Amino acid sequence: MDVMPCDKGTVETLPDLLSGVSLPAAVVLEAPLAHNLAWMQRFAAEHGARLAPHGKTTMTPALFRRQLEAGAWGITLATAPQSRAAFVHGVERLLMANQLVGEANMAIVADLIEAGADFYCVVDSAANVRQLGRYFAARELRLQVLIELGVGGGRCGCRDHDQVMALGELVDAEPALVLAGLEGYEGVVHGADPAAGIRAYAWQLVEVAQALDHDGLIEAREPLITASGSAWYDLIAEVFHEARLGDHFIPVLRPGCYVVHDHGVYRQAQRDVLRRRPDLERGLEPALEVFAQVQSLPEPGLAIVALGKRDIGCDQLPEPLRRYREGGSPERPLSVAGWEVTRLMDQHAFVRLPEAVEPGAGDVRVGDIVAFGTSHPCLTFDKWRRICLADDRLAVTEEMVTCF
Amino acid sequence: MDVMPCDKGTVETLPDLLSGVSLPAAVVLEAPLAHNLAWMQRFAAEHGARLAPHGKTTMTPALFRRQLEAGAWGITLATAPQSRAAFVHGVERLLMANQLVGEANMAIVADLIEAGADFYCVVDSAANVRQLGRYFAARELRLQVLIELGVGGGRCGCRDHDQVMALGELVDAEPALVLAGLEGYEGVVHGADPAAGIRAYAWQLVEVAQALDHDGLIEAREPLITASGSAWYDLIAEVFHEARLGDHFIPVLRPGCYVVHDHGVYRQAQRDVLRRRPDLERGLEPALEVFAQVQSLPEPGLAIVALGKRDIGCDQLPEPLRRYREGGSPERPLSVAGWEVTRLMDQHAFVRLPEAVEPGAGDVRVGDIVAFGTSHPCLTFDKWRRICLADDRLAVTEEMVTCF
Numbered sequence: 001m002d003v004m005p006c007d008k009g010t011v012e013t014l015p016d017l018l019s020g021v022s023l024p025a026a027v028v029l030e031a032p033l034a035h036n037l038a039w040m041q042r043f044a045a046e047h048g049a050r051l052a053p054h055g056k057t058t059m060t061p062a063l064f065r066r067q068l069e070a071g072a073w074g075i076t077l078a079t080a081p082q083s084r085a086a087f088v089h090g091v092e093r094l095l096m097a098n099q100l101v102g103e104a105n106m107a108i109v110a111d112l113i114e115a116g117a118d119f120y121c122v123v124d125s126a127a128n129v130r131q132l133g134r135y136f137a138a139r140e141l142r143l144q145v146l147i148e149l150g151v152g153g154g155r156c157g158c159r160d161h162d163q164v165m166a167l168g169e170l171v172d173a174e175p176a177l178v179l180a181g182l183e184g185y186e187g188v189v190h191g192a193d194p195a196a197g198i199r200a201y202a203w204q205l206v207e208v209a210q211a212l213d214h215d216g217l218i219e220a221r222e223p224l225i226t227a228s229g230s231a232w233y234d235l236i237a238e239v240f241h242e243a244r245l246g247d248h249f250i251p252v253l254r255p256g257c258y259v260v261h262d263h264g265v266y267r268q269a270q271r272d273v274l275r276r277r278p279d280l281e282r283g284l285e286p287a288l289e290v291f292a293q294v295q296s297l298p299e300p301g302l303a304i305v306a307l308g309k310r311d312i313g314c315d316q317l318p319e320p321l322r323r324y325r326e327g328g329s330p331e332r333p334l335s336v337a338g339w340e341v342t343r344l345m346d347q348h349a350f351v352r353l354p355e356a357v358e359p360g361a362g363d364v365r366v367g368d369i370v371a372f373g374t375s376h377p378c379l380t381f382d383k384w385r386r387i388c389l390a391d392d393r394l395a396v397t398e399e400m401v402t403c404f
Numbered sequence: 405m406d407v408m409p410c411d412k413g414t415v416e417t418l419p420d421l422l423s424g425v426s427l428p429a430a431v432v433l434e435a436p437l438a439h440n441l442a443w444m445q446r447f448a449a450e451h452g453a454r455l456a457p458h459g460k461t462t463m464t465p466a467l468f469r470r471q472l473e474a475g476a477w478g479i480t481l482a483t484a485p486q487s488r489a490a491f492v493h494g495v496e497r498l499l500m501a502n503q504l505v506g507e508a509n510m511a512i513v514a515d516l517i518e519a520g521a522d523f524y525c526v527v528d529s530a531a532n533v534r535q536l537g538r539y540f541a542a543r544e545l546r547l548q549v550l551i552e553l554g555v556g557g558g559r560c561g562c563r564d565h566d567q568v569m570a571l572g573e574l575v576d577a578e579p580a581l582v583l584a585g586l587e588g589y590e591g592v593v594h595g596a597d598p599a600a601g602i603r604a605y606a607w608q609l610v611e612v613a614q615a616l617d618h619d620g621l622i623e624a625r626e627p628l629i630t631a632s633g634s635a636w637y638d639l640i641a642e643v644f645h646e647a648r649l650g651d652h653f654i655p656v657l658r659p660g661c662y663v664v665h666d667h668g669v670y671r672q673a674q675r676d677v678l679r680r681r682p683d684l685e686r687g688l689e690p691a692l693e694v695f696a697q698v699q700s701l702p703e704p705g706l707a708i709v710a711l712g713k714r715d716i717g718c719d720q721l722p723e724p725l726r727r728y729r730e731g732g733s734p735e736r737p738l739s740v741a742g743w744e745v746t747r748l749m750d751q752h753a754f755v756r757l758p759e760a761v762e763p764g765a766g767d768v769r770v771g772d773i774v775a776f777g778t779s780h781p782c783l784t785f786d787k788w789r790r791i792c793l794a795d796d797r798l799a800v801t802e803e804m805v806t807c808f
Contacts, residue, residue, distance in 0.1 A: 079710070156752075
């Protein structure tokens, strides 16, 4: 036997998901994927914005490639090693929407810039500006930075206009740093009316970006203004559009989860987007599922499925979507009506069945294949080294490697 | 620049954790690791049992090797791909403490048996026995199986003596299957007095195993009786020892988390073990930490650390253990007294600091390195493709590859 790579579910001959694939397996369905790629790209274009999808969601270069081919301006990442993984897989414009901390991480980024990457990261403190200025000066490189404007009680970022302007002066004083614009993340805005709070925050981003520009602190010829996660991107896009920022700034949206959407928090968030924006046709569609098999029917009303926290995100308990016989037809899925996951262990899911039939009796069989959805997608992708891309007949058309 | 492998934190020159390692990084400390390896091996030996540590915890062949060198009888796994990964890394005796479901997974196991693996898995249903019997007969191989005895309201497994005996007859009737003993998992026993319930369950395992043997249903010359996770292994070991099972059966214990222990549920479980068994000296010690850096001090009393659900298990919020200056000395850690993680996002931890100092003031600096502990270890290991083994001066002595 050949020595195999470290991998939990290698697909050797690209068979279909109902026979020949070691389950559990994570699956992205081609049709909703293609729909989502086009949908969000069109949304950004219609709002005069560029799209830099957050790559941390999938860390799947085969999806980065599709996002860029669909028209994305670049890929957003969260860390230096993520940026390196994207770059070595062909992504040349990298927006690290996070502070760059630690000399080992700075070294990774310096290597990327030397190799030709168009790289941006975020700063929010004098200490970090000094660290970066010193490191990149020693490497004789210039680093493009965006100042982060945060919100009180939020996550990272300067807390007000004056802090941003003062930090802009410090960046200006560091020869190795290029101030390239302003960055924010509206996902940590809270309050009784989050939509109103996020609109106000977006307008604050606009005002502060214009102030930096007015004071001559932005060095980049094409400065960026960027915000947006996967839940409130519509509000950010609208404000940036209304502010006519496209005349001078490049507005960049950074949703990540849209590419495969989900069966939980982002499904709900998308419903809210469509309620705010009834003009948007046919929203995002869930494209990520995990297929797993019934391994035990030990007592009436209980199925144990070979699916656990090792296999699927569990912000919420996974949702059974459809069921198939092993080796059966993809066209007539069996019912999972009334099936409910009640508990998830590392490698097992407890599923309550609607009818308390005797073990082994009834319609459910050991070996049945169940497709599960869940939320949120980032925490399903990172469980897998390979993701199966499948067509609507559940044939595996590509094995997509992840780079976590 | 060379094309790099997919990896979030490659350590190129094995430096120390306070300079030169891209953080966050998962770290196993050598001294408590060595202590735990010896401690559990001695525990098993003193109870006349063999040790087959559950490998799903770490899926780290460098740790499997150390477990086998310490005297382990084999390695337990949860799935066919895990079994394959262990085998190709030199583990020859594999106890898959789970049902083997799906032809693709059976094919993986058949390949292992053909390649010389001493492989065992678990059955609990007539349907699965027929599936396995048919598949392995077609492959002209024999598969060693253990019947699983479960508990009512628990997970997998036959629910009583009679079901086990009936299933034993069915295994006996399948020429491709070899009944090799009985398997159980006490971690799903519940009730007002769990220790009493687990002792009763362990005695039931003994009684049923002896009944299978008495009826001539066990074909293996050296039959196995096996149970135990990482919390109640002492009770299982005691009952198997009292029952003098070692005279005929091989009693096999399967704790997994002991190898690195933890800072949460298993720390508490170990305190309970030591309370039940005051004769046991110096218990297990936590050996797994995640090192991460302060990336932002955005407002008084708040540090944002570059550590998230992508990096560390979060059954509980991570616990700050010690702090260091980047590039500083490992010998005089700085205080984290009163530090508390209040929220964990995908890539960020929110840490409440004890003194609401102004941003950037006080003792804490952007770039400070914080060591975190958490629970449970399985869900930290699976976030990483490489784990740093470090000595007590925090020098990285080995990069250990994981095989999830």
